Amino acid sequence: MTTARRDTYTPETLLSVAVQVFNERGYDGTSMEHLSKAAGISKSSIYHHVSGKEELLRRAVSRALDGLFGILGEEHARVGRAVERLEYVTRRMVQVLISELPYVTLLLRVRGNTDTERWAMERRREFDHQVADLLKAAAADGDVRGDIEVRLATRLVFGMINSIAEWYRPGGRGMDDREVADAVTQLIFGGLRKED
């Protein structure tokens, strides 16, 4: 039975179970025992796939980071006026957050007790800086208001986007990633107030 189950396990399915457990119990509060129970396979079977829980964490946050950094390599993020690129990146951040919801949620909760956590936080900061640079460039072009300090504006924009991870549930209320991405982009760039 154990053998049969193990055969159906791939590093991918193990990762998806681990991310769920990390998000529920917190990374620090998760033991190999918890992972073994949740996955329904023995600890030694888990060690067959990975060196331990830190490797699972690294793979999980890497998936989120690859998704986010991938955006910056896309054509619309690289070519055009800064404000248009920023709007594109904002929309895509929402989409990646939703499509990789458990992985991005885990990334956002990482607090820095292990090397892997500190590395993940450093990479997150790098991503934030690149988006802040885009905002700075858009302000220099005169396309974005100059009366909000760039770092503060970046924090608030990320705050709004990242908060989606707190309540968005796939399939819930039939709201898809496009609707949420549209709303965020309209709100951040156009504001709530109707133009006369």
Place this chain on the structure above:
Amino acid sequence: MTTARRDTYTPETLLSVAVQVFNERGYDGTSMEHLSKAAGISKSSIYHHVSGKEELLRRAVSRALDGLFGILGEEHARVGRAVERLEYVTRRMVQVLISELPYVTLLLRVRGNTDTERWAMERRREFDHQVADLLKAAAADGDVRGDIEVRLATRLVFGMINSIAEWYRPGGRGMDDREVADAVTQLIFGGLRKED
């Protein structure tokens, strides 16, 4: 020594220590032992002031909730066009979050394992609904864009405001509550994009 120390303790200072410990360790992870150590007084001295940790939680989240609901009773939140009232409430929410930072932080982290936590979550939802109603009224007046669903817009606005609790530190970088409140209000109502 213990007696002398206890004499300097008031329910207010005990509350402020408890909130700090709750925010650091999580409410579930905090024991009376932790509170006693952090406050530097015996457990029996704590029981002299309160019935237990749930009472401290109730007092702490009540302080945050009183601050937030207090906004809705203020004149500028009650009189005038809905969009102006909404803008006033938004600005004041940022100010209350900053002035009552540890208490609001605790309120935002409450998850619902005890009666007090469930009560706090219910009160938070009530507050959210009242702000959502204001947004609905502003949309009905034609002052706020109608292309973002009210519940989604409310969630995103709260997401941005509540995220401030994640990074704001009093005295840090010399940014005061006014600067943050201005930025949030400008961003939410006017958007990033410069008007031509």
